[in-house]
Amino acid sequence: MWRAATLNWREDSNEQGSRRKAAQYVRMSTEHQRYSTENQSDAILRYADERGYQIIGTYSDAGKSGLRIEGRDGLSQLLEDIQTGKTDFDTVLVYDISRWGRFQDADESAYYEYICKRAGIAVEYCAEQFENDGSPVSTIVKGVKRAMAGEYSRELSQKVFAGQSRLIEMGYRQGGPPGYGLRRMLIDEAGNQKGVLARGEHKSIHTDRATLVPGPEDEIAVVNQIFRCFVDDNQSEAVIAADLNAKGIKTDLDRDWTPSVVRQLLSNEKYIGNNIWNRHSFKLKKRHVHNSPDDWVRSEGAFEAIVDAGLFAAAKAIFAAKAHRYSDEEMLDGLRHALETHGFLSGIVINEASALPSSGAYQSRFGSLLRAYKLVGFTPDRDYRYIEINKRLRKIHAGIIHETVVGIEQVGGLVQRDTKTGLLTINQEFSASVVIARCTQTDAGAYRWNIRLDTGLLPEITVVVRMDQANETPLDYYLLPTVDMTFPKLRLSESNGLSLDAYRFDDLTQFFAMCERISILEVA
Template identity: 75%
Template sequence: MSWPDDDREKDISRKAAQYVRMSTEHQRYSAENQADAIQRYADERGYQIIKTYSDAGKSGLRIQGRAGLTQLIEDIEGGRADFRTVLVYDVSRWGRFQDADESAYYEYACKRAGISVEYCAEQFENDGSTMSTVVKGLKRAMAGEYSRELSQKVFAGQSRLIELGYRQGGAPGFGLRRMLIDEAGNAKGILARGEHKSIQTDRITLVPGPDDEIAVVNQIFQSFVHDGQAEAEIAADLNARGIKTDLGRSWTPTVVRQILTNEKYIGNNIWNRNSFKLKKRHVRNDPSNWVRAVGAFEAIVSTDLFEAAGAIIGARSQRMSDDEMLEGLKEALEQHGFLSGFVINEAAGLPSSGAYQSRFGSLLRAYSLVGFKPERDYRYIEINKRLRGVHADIIRDTISGVEAVGGLADRDLQTDIITIDNEFTVSIVIARCMQTSAGAFRWNIRLDTGHLPDLTIVVRMGQMNELPLDYYLLPTFDMTQSKLRLSENNGLSLDAFRFDDLSHFFAKAARAPLLEVA
């Protein structure tokens, strides 16, 4: 006769959870193929799969953004796991971490809690033997090396496209237009704002825009170089004449400076100013590492005029000593009562905010040197800075997830609105977690009422604002307010749209064969 506790332990010992991760690298790793292989393995070994943790369309380079793996580890370490085994397709699905020890750490976290990890498609038993330990170490290193090699190949491919004169995204800029060309180099037509290529082999290059815009661009350079006008004066003149930027906005000194310093106006294609390789931190690359194709486009400004403008801008900060730059910053502080990147860029006679960052290491250090201590909590700024990266990651992962299930996703680079299968539009909103004085957590959400997407994906961040907590899929026609304030529990009217991950959204975005639809 067995005791009830013994029966329960015997029952739970055969219960398992499965973890599946799918990037976009190969159909072999589709969620369905992984699940099928894991189910066959479970049937053969007598396991009952009771829970699935999934990261659809996720890179394995880091754990950030992988809600499935994060939740798995939290459930296990928090004692909430009602299973004793985690089934994974192979070692690479656990992660392609650049540090092989990181992958080993997460497996160790499971084992430390009494949860074993079994790899269903590997040719070895993960039994803790010397052989399995050696093979796992090799496999983890190979998984990381695969990502490094793929990164190098992608970088080489993108560099080659830049050298051939193809544009790698971004608005063309005032005075320029995007031309769609086919794989043979034949022009197919000008792309309007918000339009994108639909055929993978098509490319985009830049061509001169309307004559009146080209004339304005040249006038900007002439006024700056020959007439000695500052960016603020040029912007004021353009606004007084009713001329709008390419985005339909008023001119500012910053926008004028962007035209004066962008080499695309002399026909050069520049890429790799900043990089984010292998999900590591963003870095601003030295100009010697930029990928530059000279004469890739038809120039609309003479090289001599462009170089003269660059010399003036460069000398502006080079001729100023540290003390002179700080003195100018003090004067701006006295004039406005506060400092910001915008104030610096708009101030006549001051170098750009980028020059201050370069000279003093950061704007915060420059501020401190002139005795300015912002009232704003810079933790808020750092969080917002990190959330901008999360927003970019979510957009990229959403597009990858849609494409992974056979759907089409087209992103408008100006609005970040994503069109799915040419049928509906999606906006992505990141909701920062804030804590009230009473200790409760709240999320403020502002829906996009300007472009009226069909669906808004609200990514609610966790308490530390590092990882997504959950997702709300909010249909626009069901939302009666443009601003929402979410608490931890929001009732059925809102929580009916809440999901732990985006697998439900990806399922809706998947394309089905015609016979299946019929």
Template identity: 70%
Template sequence: MQDRGYDDSDSKNEHGPRLVRAAEYVRMSTDHQKYSTENQADAIRHYAATRGIEIVRTYADAGKSGLKIEGRDALKRLIDDVQTGAADFTMILVYDISRWGRFQDADESAYYEYICKRAGIAVLYCAEQFENDGSPVSTIVKGVKRAMAGEYSRELSTKVFAGQGRLIEKGYRQGGPAGFGLRRTLIDESGTTKGVLTRGEHKSIQTDRVILTPGPDDEIAVVRSVYAAFVHDELSEREIADDLNSRGILTDLGRAWTRGTVHQMLINGKYVGDNVWNRQSFKLKKKRVRNDPEMWIRSPGAFEAIVEHDLFDAAQAIIGARSFRLSDADMIEALREVYQTKGILSGIIIDECEGLPSSSAYSSRFGSLLRAYSLVCQTAFKRDPRSASKRDPLFRI
């Protein structure tokens, strides 16, 4: 929150009555420049100047999505000031309804406005073609505008997802670290290599693309040795991890190897050059979920392979066979024991447990990890898993 430092004397005209004190709220995510916080503030000040309003507070959320209130610290401070009586203004000026938020539930947008209204503080939308005066017409129009703001984000999400999917199919990398033994390489629109991106570095030109390329020879040798040890020497992921750690070899994140990190290397198709995307979804800032394999978007042979396909396929066969001898009931019982021990379940936790089928095996056997979790819930608590609270750690996948 920015305090403009006005006192009561500032709110009086030299020859006129006291000006109405107001706070302005501005927000920008990655929208077009016309929605920059500076341009919003200019429009709000013009609106205020023509109506005898003095802006005494600024609450600004720069670079924040309007999909939810989480992460929007300025809006949360604004609501808190209103609720605690700390607000020294009687109205809030916002550029338009979409800047207040693109909440997927229009009632959530209305709820935060109602909190202000209940405290005697009006919310005014400066660029909208209606007065927020509580009249039937303004109420109807405002409701439609709130729904439109949310729908804009849904449509944009669909378009972005489709565009990213097409880029995956063309063999371009969409986010995420390269992984041990691989590197992210930047190319221009003609396919000419521009350089290797370091960790945390991103492309700056929209038409540039990122592909995966083989990393240093010593890392490639480690990757191949992991597959060979697993397939030919019949070592477990835990034994391979212990061997790597004893030799002082660290992961691409500079950490010690675990059963889970070795397992992830063994099941990731990027090592045979496949471009795979949409393993997880985090659409519209909702809960992150693991998608079923049939929802993954794949582009086989998009990158240069560093592991032979026969070796990779053999590793998948071994991993799949480990759960083949177990019945559905045995797998669920084993997962239930992990849940009782750990208190939560996730793909990473499953992959780290010695003697437990992999997360991919559970997903393949039961259709999805969430389905397996729900069966554990039924077994453990004898109730419908749909009745579980959203905060139930069982569903933190």
């Protein structure tokens, strides 16, 4: 059974009951080998032998950043066990303060240690040159050490950002799918092309890089057709998407086209060869930030263009005109006219009206579509936009199921899917259910995600895909063990506290790691 933390209990038959019992906490991110969990355990064991401790348990976070507690199942489980009294030890041994965490707020690190202290559990740092005995000296040194641990991450973040920016300026691609009409080309450190990377493939050599190259001729023709229809024929994104779907043309992710996907293609400078990065940032594991264009990292002419620069500029000008042409009253007048013409309003009606901005523009300008409807005197009997979103989410759900199955198979896992229920049985060891959580907005403007767990199927794990504010792409993922979920329904907000966000991940890497099969010889 999968648990939120890895607990490896061990008893030494030669130990006498007189030795004090302790648990060890080890953590390794991707730093130097000196911080491997094995090296930490060896140092902690020597410390324990010298101080007369018997280590009876290990809480481990392998491959986890110390910037925040979210995703660190080992530390989360340790704190939960301590707070609920499920411990048989009175001391926690940690290699050093940086292994406890590199929290950007030193008070957060102190708070988690205080949780232990309040429950009568001492925390000792085995490789530090001071005793954590509560004396004024230890308190001062700990404060400095915690600040130094956080500063190390800040400096490292700046160095990594500078390095990534340099690679962008050199024309290399930093993650993400290439996009329709383009492909990722693997390049060695001498600049020689090694071959096109298929979807889901990654480089295996650290010094290799990836860049973008033109894709198949038929896809390039479709991309240029999209631009000409938008610029020359004045077709809306919705009309273009409907035409592509009618012809049976799929996106690069093998999905139907939507107005937003068409809009993203029309506005992405990679099609004229420009490499743009840092539109959004998530530095030091804090909140996602939408950066202004002045902060973007740009490299013009980094790739071979597949769209004429003049055609792209014309599309950009149309977007700019749509964005700045309308005042609030003009937007509402257009909405009133659409209401008179159709008798009702919906996101589809708005997006298919070439004279109107997109439904997203109305939502952004007025806070929500329902508020815009109210301002023009329309009260829908049903939330048509809700119906549209659900229809789109059903297609996205099928795509995510497919990608999940492919990801499991790529790590060597065996997966069986029940075609009726969608339940995944992995390695004949545990089951998983994939649930889409659509984003809704409250009257106060806050975002919420309602989750209904598959209690009838009783999977060991529910993979919750939390959608972004536009309900178009996944925002993050929650891996929820059924054994820890006491209610069939959950309501998530943007921040949910340790009890839920400990299960949050930016992607499905952790889930695929759980599904990976390792041979007995490799384990040995």
